[in-house]
Amino acid sequence: MLALAGGVTLLAGIQPAHAARDYVWAAGSSTTFPFATRVSEQFARKTGMKAPKVESLGTGGGIKLFCSGVGDNFPDIATASRRMKRSEFDACAAKGVKDIIELKIGFDGIVVAVDKGGPDYNFSTSALYLGLAAKVLRYGQYQPNPYKTWPEVGAGLPRGRIQVYGPPPSSGTRDAFVELAIEAGALKYPGNQALKKADEKQFKEKVDPLRKDGWIDAGENDNAIIQTLTKTPGALGVFGWSFLEENMDQVKGASVNGVKPSVASISDGSYPLSRSLYIYVKKAHVGVTKGLREFMTEFVSDAATGRAGYLKDRGLIPLPAAQHVANKATMGALTPMARPAA
Template sequence: MSATPSRALTAAAAGFALAACLGASPAQAARDYVWAAGSSTVFPFATRVSEQFARKTGMKAPKIESLGTGGGIKLFCSGVGDGFPDIATASRQMKRSEFDACAAKGVKEIIELKIGFDGIVVAIDKDGPDYALSPSTLYLGLASKVLRYGKYETNPYKTWAEVGAGLPRNRILVYGPPPSSGTRDAFVELAIEAGALKYPANKALKDKDERRFKEMVHPLRKDGWIDAGENDNAIVQTLTKTPGAIGVFGWSFLEENMDKVKGAPMNGVRPSLASISDGSYPLSRSLFIYVKKSNLGVTKGLREYVAEFVSDAATGRGGYLKDRGLIPLPAAQHEANKAAVRTLTPMGRPAA
C-alpha cells in the first residue's frame, strides 16, 4: 500500500520541478489563450489586436473583457495563475493603491505600456443644439455640491442656461460611465476638478487638504448624472432618442458615430485627432495596458499578443488601430514601447 503514495509524491515533485523550470508556480498552469480585462475605451483596440493576432498566429483569439479600468485592474491584481487576467487594459495610469494591492497578492512585476491617446468627449445628438462648454460649466452643472457664496451647497442648478450664459435651456441630463470606469475617473479629474480649481476657494482647499477637496468636489450629482454602464454604444443610442441629453465617452465612439452625434467644444476647441494629440483639447488622456511579467512564457501566446499590440502595424503612425480611433504616440514613445517589450522592464511604484 505504501508504493502508491510514493509514486504520487514523485509525480508531484516532478510537477513542481517542471513548473520551476518554466518560471511559474504550480498554480500557474498554462492557459491556452490570453486573457485581458479592463477599460471599455481600450476594449475595441484590444479586440482588434486579438483578431489580428489570431489571424497571424493561428492561436486562439485572446479573451477580452470590458469591466472598466478599476474593475479590470482589481481582477488583474487579485492573484497569479490562470484564474486571473494576464493583462489589465486601462484608460488611466495604475494608482499606487492598486499597485500595492497587486503586490500583496503576489503580482509583483508588472510591465506598463502606453499604447496611445484618447479624448473624453461631451457629445450631443447631431441635430441638437450646440453646447459651448468648459470645465467650469461642467463643474457647476454636474458636481453634487458646488461652491456658492463661499459655502458648499447641494447643486441647485436645473438647466444648463442657469449654469452659463449662451447655453441651451435644456435640463441637466448627462449619461456617462460608472465609478469603475477609467473614463469616469479621467472625466472627473480633467473636467470637474479642473473646473472647480478655477475658483480660488477650491484651490485653497486643495492646497490645504486634498482629501477634503476631493470629498467636496469629485462626487457627481445623482439627479442629473446617470450611470449608463460600460457600454458606450448604448449611450450613443440614448442621445439619439433623448432630446437635449448629453453623453460622456471616449473619442473613438464619437468618431465611429459622427452620423448620429457631435462633440461639444471645450474652451472653444472641438475634439479631433489633432486637438487631442497636441493637447489643445482639454479633456485628453493616455491609454495603457499592464502585463504580468510572470505570465510571459507561461500563458500561450501572451508574448506574441503584447508584441502585436506595440507593433508598427497596430499602434504605429499608420497602424490599423488608428482606423478604430486610437491616436498614435509620438515616434520616440512608440519605439520605447517596443524596447520595453524586448527588455521586459517592470514598472516602478506609482507616485500617487
C-alpha cells in the same frame, strides 16, 4: 493515483494548481476594448493560436481583478484609460502581483456629445463643474448642487434640464472626466484652489462626487448612450473620442473651453479632456501563458499602434514616434514599472 514527472503523484481528477492557460486573458477599460479585440483578431490570424479573451469591466474593475493574484485564475493583462494608481499598485503587491509592465498605447479624448442635429455647444470646464458636481462652492460653503437646468449655469448652454449619460464609477473614462473636467473646473475658483493646496484628499471628497439627479450611469455600454442621445432632445453623453469617431453619423462632440475634439487637438493636448491609454502586463505570466509575449509584441508593433497602424482606423490616436519606439523596447526587455507617485 496519477504519476507525474519527478515522482510527483496526484489523486485522479485533481489538476495541478495554476496550470497554464492556452489563451491570453485581458480585462479592463471599455475605451480600450475595441482596440484590444482588434489586436486579438489580428494575433489569432497571424499565429493560429486562440484569440485572447478580452473583457470590458471598466478600468477600475479590470485592475482590481488583475491585482487579485498570479496564475491562470487571474488576467494576464489589465487595460486602462488612465494610469494605474499607487493604491492599486500596492494592492497588486499585497497579492503577490509584482514586476508589472506598463505600456502606454496611445491617446484618446473624452467628449461631451450631443445628437448630430442639435446645436453646437461650447462648455467651459467651470460650467461642467457647476452643472455636474454633487456639491458646489457657493458663498464660501459647499452646498448641494442647486442648478436644475443648463441656462442656470451659463448662457449658450442647452436649454433643458441637466441630463447627462455617462460611465459608472468603475470606469476609467469617468475617473478621467472627473479629473480633467470637474476638478479642473472647480479650480477656476480661489476657494477650491486653496482647499486643494491645503488638503488634496478633502478637495477630492468635496469636489469629485457627481450629482445623482443629473448624471445618469449608463454602464459600460457606450452604444446605449448613443441611442439615448438620438431619442432624447437636449441630453448629453460622455464617452471616449474613438467611440464618437465611429458614430459621427449620429452624434457630434461639443467644444470644451473653446476647443473642439479632434485627432489633432487630442494628440497635441490643446483639447482639455485629452488622456493616455495603458496596458498592464504580469511579467510572471510571460512565458507561462501561451501567446502572451506574442500578443503584446503585436500590440506595440508598428502595424498595430504605429503612426499608420490598423488601430488608428479604430480611433486610436498614436503616440509620438519616440514614445512608440520606447514602448517596444519596454516590452522587449520586459522592464517593470516603478511605483506610481500618486
